[in-house]
Amino acid sequence: MSLALAPIVELYRWGLQPVAPFSWFGIQISTIEVAAAVRLCLILRQVRELIAKACKAQAAQATAASENEKATATAPGPKFEEKSLVRDLAATLIVVHAGDTIGGFQRRPCFART
Numbered sequence: 001m002s003l004a005l006a007p008i009v010e011l012y013r014w015g016l017q018p019v020a021p022f023s024w025f026g027i028q029i030s031t032i033e034v035a036a037a038v039r040l041c042l043i044l045r046q047v048r049e050l051i052a053k054a055c056k057a058q059a060a061q062a063t064a065a066s067e068n069e070k071a072t073a074t075a076p077g078p079k080f081e082e083k084s085l086v087r088d089l090a091a092t093l094i095v096v097h098a099g100d101t102i103g104g105f106q107r108r109p110c111f112a113r114t
Contacts, residue, residue, distance in 0.1 A: 014031070015030060015031045015032040015035075016030050016031075016032060017030060017031065018030060019031055019034060041092075044095070
Protein backbone atom coordinates (compact mmCIF):
# COMPACT_ATOMS: atom_id res chain seq x y z
CA MET A 1 0.00 0.00 0.00
CA SER A 2 1.33 3.43 -0.87
CA LEU A 3 2.05 5.98 1.80
CA ALA A 4 -0.45 8.39 0.25
CA LEU A 5 -3.36 6.00 0.80
CA ALA A 6 -2.40 4.83 4.28
CA PRO A 7 -4.08 7.74 6.17
CA ILE A 8 -7.29 7.32 4.14
CA VAL A 9 -7.43 3.58 4.84
CA GLU A 10 -6.81 4.12 8.55
CA LEU A 11 -9.51 6.79 8.70
CA TYR A 12 -11.94 4.35 7.06
CA ARG A 13 -10.99 1.61 9.52
CA TRP A 14 -11.48 4.04 12.40
CA GLY A 15 -14.93 4.94 11.00
CA LEU A 16 -15.93 1.27 11.06
CA GLN A 17 -15.15 0.88 14.76
CA PRO A 18 -18.18 0.82 17.09
CA VAL A 19 -19.01 4.05 18.90
CA ALA A 20 -18.25 3.75 22.63
CA PRO A 21 -21.59 4.74 24.24
CA PHE A 22 -23.48 2.25 22.07
CA SER A 23 -20.97 -0.56 22.42
CA TRP A 24 -21.35 -0.38 26.22
CA PHE A 25 -24.86 -1.75 25.71
CA GLY A 26 -23.84 -4.33 23.10
CA ILE A 27 -25.05 -2.32 20.10
CA GLN A 28 -22.52 -2.22 17.27
CA ILE A 29 -23.03 1.20 15.64
CA SER A 30 -20.10 2.59 13.71
CA THR A 31 -19.12 6.21 13.31
CA ILE A 32 -19.97 6.02 9.60
CA GLU A 33 -23.55 4.96 10.42
CA VAL A 34 -23.93 7.83 12.90
CA ALA A 35 -22.63 10.32 10.32
CA ALA A 36 -24.99 8.90 7.68
CA ALA A 37 -27.98 9.21 10.03
CA VAL A 38 -27.11 12.83 10.85
CA ARG A 39 -26.71 13.62 7.15
CA LEU A 40 -30.06 12.02 6.34
CA CYS A 41 -31.77 14.02 9.09
CA LEU A 42 -30.31 17.27 7.78
CA ILE A 43 -31.37 16.54 4.22
CA LEU A 44 -34.90 15.57 5.27
CA ARG A 45 -35.22 18.74 7.35
CA GLN A 46 -34.10 20.90 4.42
CA VAL A 47 -36.53 19.19 2.04
CA ARG A 48 -39.38 19.60 4.54
CA GLU A 49 -38.62 23.30 4.98
CA LEU A 50 -38.43 23.87 1.21
CA ILE A 51 -41.78 22.15 0.65
CA ALA A 52 -43.42 24.08 3.51
CA LYS A 53 -42.06 27.35 2.15
CA ALA A 54 -43.40 26.59 -1.33
CA CYS A 55 -46.82 25.60 0.05
CA LYS A 56 -47.08 28.76 2.13
CA ALA A 57 -46.11 30.92 -0.85
CA GLN A 58 -48.71 29.18 -3.01
CA ALA A 59 -51.38 29.61 -0.33
CA ALA A 60 -50.52 33.30 0.07
CA GLN A 61 -50.73 33.76 -3.69
CA ALA A 62 -54.11 31.99 -3.82
CA THR A 63 -55.40 34.12 -0.94
CA ALA A 64 -54.23 37.31 -2.62
CA ALA A 65 -55.88 36.26 -5.88
CA SER A 66 -59.17 35.50 -4.15
CA GLU A 67 -59.11 38.87 -2.36
CA ASN A 68 -58.50 40.66 -5.65
CA GLU A 69 -61.46 38.92 -7.27
CA LYS A 70 -63.68 39.41 -4.20
CA ALA A 71 -64.98 35.89 -4.73
CA THR A 72 -67.06 34.74 -1.81
CA ALA A 73 -67.81 31.29 -3.21
CA THR A 74 -64.20 30.09 -3.04
CA ALA A 75 -62.93 28.44 0.10
CA PRO A 76 -60.07 30.12 1.96
CA GLY A 77 -56.55 28.80 1.45
CA PRO A 78 -55.21 25.91 3.50
CA LYS A 79 -54.16 26.58 7.06
CA PHE A 80 -50.82 25.31 8.30
CA GLU A 81 -50.10 23.66 11.61
CA GLU A 82 -47.46 25.13 13.86
CA LYS A 83 -44.32 23.07 14.37
CA SER A 84 -44.70 20.42 17.03
CA LEU A 85 -42.01 18.44 18.79
CA VAL A 86 -44.31 15.43 19.14
CA ARG A 87 -45.17 15.43 15.44
CA ASP A 88 -41.49 15.75 14.47
CA LEU A 89 -40.54 12.90 16.84
CA ALA A 90 -43.30 10.68 15.45
CA ALA A 91 -42.19 11.43 11.88
CA THR A 92 -38.59 10.56 12.74
CA LEU A 93 -39.60 7.25 14.31
CA ILE A 94 -41.73 6.42 11.28
CA VAL A 95 -38.88 7.18 8.90
CA VAL A 96 -36.44 5.07 10.90
CA HIS A 97 -38.63 2.04 11.66
CA ALA A 98 -41.49 2.02 9.12
CA GLY A 99 -39.43 0.75 6.20
CA ASP A 100 -38.73 -2.54 7.94
CA THR A 101 -42.26 -2.76 9.31
CA ILE A 102 -44.01 -2.05 6.03
CA GLY A 103 -41.66 -4.26 4.07
CA GLY A 104 -42.19 -7.08 6.55
CA PHE A 105 -38.50 -7.76 6.88
CA GLN A 106 -37.69 -10.30 9.55
CA ARG A 107 -34.11 -9.19 10.05
CA ARG A 108 -33.00 -6.69 12.65
CA PRO A 109 -32.02 -3.21 11.48
CA CYS A 110 -28.31 -2.47 10.98
CA PHE A 111 -28.06 -0.43 14.16
CA ALA A 112 -29.39 -3.28 16.33
CA ARG A 113 -27.14 -6.04 14.99
CA THR A 114 -24.48 -7.54 17.20
